[in-house]
Amino acid sequence: MLRALGRLLWKEWWVGWPFALLGAALPPLTALLIRREVELLEIPPGHVTLFIIMLGLVAWAALQGAGTRERRSYASVHFPIHPARPALVTFGMHLLFALCIVGGYLLALYLLQGHGVLGGDLDMRTFRGAIRALLWNDLVRHFLLTTLLAIGSTYVLCFVVGQALSAPAGIVAGICWVVFGAGEALGPLSFGWLRHGYDVYLSSAVPFQIAMTGAALLAFGLLLTRLAFPTRRLLACLLLGAVAGGFPAYNWYEDSRIAGRRDAMDIFTAMESTDGAVWLEKAPGAHETPDLVVLRLTDYRRDTQTIRPFPRPLAPAALLDAGVALLLAQPRGAAAVTLLRWDAAADTVEEICAISAAKGLLASPRVRYYDPSINPLMHVSPDGAHALLLLPTWAGEGEDLWHVDLAGKRARLVRPAQWVIAETVSWTEDAAILSDNGEPLRVDLRAGTVAPLPVTGRER
Amino acid sequence: MQYLLWKEWQERRLWLLLWLLAMAGTALVGKGPSPFGFDVPAGWTMIPALFALLSGLAGYGSELVGGRAAFLFSRPVGWGRVLLAKVLPGAATALLGAIVGAVACRFTLPAHYLPFVTPLSLTLGALGIGVVMLTVYLIGLACSTTLRGLAGAALALLLWLALMMAGAFSLESQSDVSPAWSFIGSLAGPPLAGLVLARFGLTLAPGVRLARFVLLLFVPLALGALLDLTPANTLLNRTWPDVLVSPSGRYAIAREQTKNREQAWWVTLDEGARLPLPDVSGNFLCWLPNDRYVTAFMDDTQQWRISLYWYEGGRIVRRAVESPVAARYPERDDFQPSPDGRHLLYGADTALLLLDLTTGATRTLAGLDAAARERFSRHRSPYERFWWQDAATVGYIDPVTEKRAVVTVR
Numbered sequence: 001m002l003r004a005l006g007r008l009l010w011k012e013w014w015v016g017w018p019f020a021l022l023g024a025a026l027p028p029l030t031a032l033l034i035r036r037e038v039e040l041l042e043i044p045p046g047h048v049t050l051f052i053i054m055l056g057l058v059a060w061a062a063l064q065g066a067g068t069r070e071r072r073s074y075a076s077v078h079f080p081i082h083p084a085r086p087a088l089v090t091f092g093m094h095l096l097f098a099l100c101i102v103g104g105y106l107l108a109l110y111l112l113q114g115h116g117v118l119g120g121d122l123d124m125r126t127f128r129g130a131i132r133a134l135l136w137n138d139l140v141r142h143f144l145l146t147t148l149l150a151i152g153s154t155y156v157l158c159f160v161v162g163q164a165l166s167a168p169a170g171i172v173a174g175i176c177w178v179v180f181g182a183g184e185a186l187g188p189l190s191f192g193w194l195r196h197g198y199d200v201y202l203s204s205a206v207p208f209q210i211a212m213t214g215a216a217l218l219a220f221g222l223l224l225t226r227l228a229f230p231t232r233r234l235l236a237c238l239l240l241g242a243v244a245g246g247f248p249a250y251n252w253y254e255d256s257r258i259a260g261r262r263d264a265m266d267i268f269t270a271m272e273s274t275d276g277a278v279w280l281e282k283a284p285g286a287h288e289t290p291d292l293v294v295l296r297l298t299d300y301r302r303d304t305q306t307i308r309p310f311p312r313p314l315a316p317a318a319l320l321d322a323g324v325a326l327l328l329a330q331p332r333g334a335a336a337v338t339l340l341r342w343d344a345a346a347d348t349v350e351e352i353c354a355i356s357a358a359k360g361l362l363a364s365p366r367v368r369y370y371d372p373s374i375n376p377l378m379h380v381s382p383d384g385a386h387a388l389l390l391l392p393t394w395a396g397e398g399e400d401l402w403h404v405d406l407a408g409k410r411a412r413l414v415r416p417a418q419w420v421i422a423e424t425v426s427w428t429e430d431a432a433i434l435s436d437n438g439e440p441l442r443v444d445l446r447a448g449t450v451a452p453l454p455v456t457g458r459e460r
Numbered sequence: 461m462q463y464l465l466w467k468e469w470q471e472r473r474l475w476l477l478l479w480l481l482a483m484a485g486t487a488l489v490g491k492g493p494s495p496f497g498f499d500v501p502a503g504w505t506m507i508p509a510l511f512a513l514l515s516g517l518a519g520y521g522s523e524l525v526g527g528r529a530a531f532l533f534s535r536p537v538g539w540g541r542v543l544l545a546k547v548l549p550g551a552a553t554a555l556l557g558a559i560v561g562a563v564a565c566r567f568t569l570p571a572h573y574l575p576f577v578t579p580l581s582l583t584l585g586a587l588g589i590g591v592v593m594l595t596v597y598l599i600g601l602a603c604s605t606t607l608r609g610l611a612g613a614a615l616a617l618l619l620w621l622a623l624m625m626a627g628a629f630s631l632e633s634q635s636d637v638s639p640a641w642s643f644i645g646s647l648a649g650p651p652l653a654g655l656v657l658a659r660f661g662l663t664l665a666p667g668v669r670l671a672r673f674v675l676l677l678f679v680p681l682a683l684g685a686l687l688d689l690t691p692a693n694t695l696l697n698r699t700w701p702d703v704l705v706s707p708s709g710r711y712a713i714a715r716e717q718t719k720n721r722e723q724a725w726w727v728t729l730d731e732g733a734r735l736p737l738p739d740v741s742g743n744f745l746c747w748l749p750n751d752r753y754v755t756a757f758m759d760d761t762q763q764w765r766i767s768l769y770w771y772e773g774g775r776i777v778r779r780a781v782e783s784p785v786a787a788r789y790p791e792r793d794d795f796q797p798s799p800d801g802r803h804l805l806y807g808a809d810t811a812l813l814l815l816d817l818t819t820g821a822t823r824t825l826a827g828l829d830a831a832a833r834e835r836f837s838r839h840r841s842p843y844e845r846f847w848w849q850d851a852a853t854v855g856y857i858d859p860v861t862e863k864r865a866v867v868t869v870r
């Protein structure tokens with residue numbers, strides 16, 4: 001048996017070494033050839049070469065996987081051994097070649113960083129300064145480990161899919177894996193980790209990589225026992241699919257569970273009134289919980305300061321020169337947001353009106369990450385009687401534009417589900433004009449209608 | 461024909477039903493057809509679009525295995541009928557999905573949106589998503605004429621995407637040409653290739669089919685790129701002016717950018733007239749609350765030159781303001797006009813300045829030496845909090861002591 005195994009290994013080595021040699025020679029050659037091109041595109045040559053190598057690896061693995069299946073019947077007839085062994089030997093030998101070629105290339109990229117065509121911007125992002133001094137040894141270990149995981153799992157995945165389904169299926173799976181990274185959440189498995197150079201360290205994606213590699217190997221084992229059995233092939237694909245889909249789904253569930261308890265106050269720093277005399281910020285040193293935030297409103301003109309706790313989720317909407325803050329609040333599970341008016345001088349909070357909105361709107365990423373100091377949700381007229389409010393829409397995409405009558409304490413929707421890319425609102429007696437990007441919009445405050453404002457005019 | 465349709469249904473009903481289900485599902489959560497008109501929400505539409513694509517990619521795959529295409533064409537069936545039988549299920553699903561989506565959307569829409577919904581807007585919304593789905597399906601179907609199986613068709617699709625990126629996007633990134641025609645050429649490639657291969661290529665060897673597919677994708681793309689390099693490029697690339705209306709709503713600045721030129725106008729909205737505004741290209745600009753317009757540009761000595769513009773007696777008045785040290789980019793928050801509009805507070809790089817707009821004189825109200833300046837971010841003025849206490853008094857927070865200070869300025 002050992003003799004048969006030895007011969008199989010010898011055969012694979014004899015057949016495969018020219019490919020391995022060619023693979024090893026290609027990276028520097030390709031880098032030299034395309035250097036001019038990548039300089040124009042401002043992409044580090046090393047990354048382009050690696051990208052091409054990874055695609056080559058994908059195609060090679062998928063073709064080898066498909067070839068193993070096609071050669072199975074020949075092997076079972078002509079070799080006095082179990083049909084799994086040739087496949088196992090092919091897999092093992094080619095994985096070794098792949099690791100040698102790409103791993104060796106990456107090592108060269110790392111060693112020759114900043115020297116000629118092989119130098120990518122790895123040195124710019126990860127191998128310099130304090131990180132280099134502090135974590136030198138760890139960094140090398142992590143780099144090699146993640147490289148091995150990335151190449152190994154990409155090869156295994158393409159080989160298994162190629163073997164279970166077909167070579168094109170393996171290539172498509174591999175391209176999606178490498179190019180699109182199946183979402184960069186997958187970390188070092190994708191090309192993105194090298195392109196951005198941020199994920200060299202062991203991260204939360206590593207358990208997934210290990211699970212994925214393990215599942216792919218198990219699937220490979222299943223396939224090896226009886227390659228032609230459709231049930232086994234189906235089981236192998238299901239196993240791979242379950243791990244590939246299950247882990248990101250679990251991570252997404254965990255993320256969304258935590259995200260539901262967040263709001264704009266997580267990143268809120270400060271907001272100032274248009275005259276610069278009033279500032280709203282989180283009270284420094286105040287005890288903050290996921291359900292409560294303490295705000296401080298400072299009126300520098302009157303030299304007063306008011307501090308008050310508010311329930312979360314909360315989003316500051318506008319700050320008026322008169323020392324009044326307008327805030328949006330939404331109790332968890334409510335299908336409306338409430339507009340609150342906090343008068344710091346009297347230290348009173350008054351509910352102005354409720355505005356229909358999707359459940360959990362204030363905890364949604366689009367509200368959570370907005371910066372009120374740059375682009376406030378609400379624009380208030382100079383007399384404080386009217387306001388325009390932009391909220392993410394429920395129906396489709398874009399924003400709902402609401403007109404809030406602050407004096408009459410009511411709100412009405414004036415334009416649903418459109419992107420309003422306007423940071424400036426101008427007020428006239430009976431209208432508000434949104435502008436700053438493209439064609440301005442005129443909101444008729446009496447009729448509650450919105451129309452484009454033509455700005456052509458004759459030249460003088 | 462009905463046998464062909466029955467065959468298609470048997471082969472592809474899984475993908476078609478999933479597509480239909482995805483259309484209804486996204487509509488139920490409010491992300492289906494737009495109820496407000498011809499608009500397609502980009503994000504969630506990807507889900508039914510994926511199934512539409514898969515339905516298309518599964519189109520000709522079965523014909524390319526084991527000489528089935530040769531067998532099919534040995535029957536009394538023309539290629540046109542086969543193609544029609546492939547297109548019809550997708551068209552029917554797109555139409556049905558759009559109608560189901562529109563109906564589901566209408567009945568799940570919250571009440572406050574209903575005044576904006578009309579039968580016409582619903583129909584246009586359904587039409588929008590239907591057209592998108594059918595286009596995606598046809599692209600998938602065209603790709604399925606190349607390599608056998610779903611994966612083979614997906615590979616052809618990736619090839620098309622790669623070609624499109626290499627062509628249209630590299631043209632855009634490496635020149636100042638907007639690749640509108642190249643993009644149209646890229647889109648025209650798959651239908652053209654699909655049509656030709658459906659007619660002439662189904663019985664050919666896979667390698668030959670693939671070569672023809674690539675060639676047929678390349679031809680319209682190359683034509684598009686050539687058109688983009690000619691004056692025809694301007695036909696599809698219209699420029700829209702960016703408009704910034706003044707705080708009072710009486711004036712507006714309209715800026716129009718073309719390839720190598722930028723033109724700005726001062727527009728008086730109530731008179732309907734516009735005046736050319738010089739020297740504002742590529743600058744920071746904003747309106748002040750008193751309808752004065754601020755621009756700034758960095759000169760050769762890395763110094764910001766600030767200008768103020770306003771409308772007076774039918775003409776534009778310009779006042780240049782010297783900024784003592786301004787290595788950083790000015791921001792809207794750096795300026796505070798006085799209540800009477802005659803003075804301007806300006807948080808400069810190392811000082812708090814008072815600018816007299818009538819005379820152009822600058823007065824330093826507070827300042828920091830170089831050592832003190834070093835302690836603050838170089839990207840913002842250390843003087844972040846300042847205000848007009850009244851018409852004659854200015855208040856500010858001293859950046860070093862963080863204490864409130866008041867200065868009489870008149």
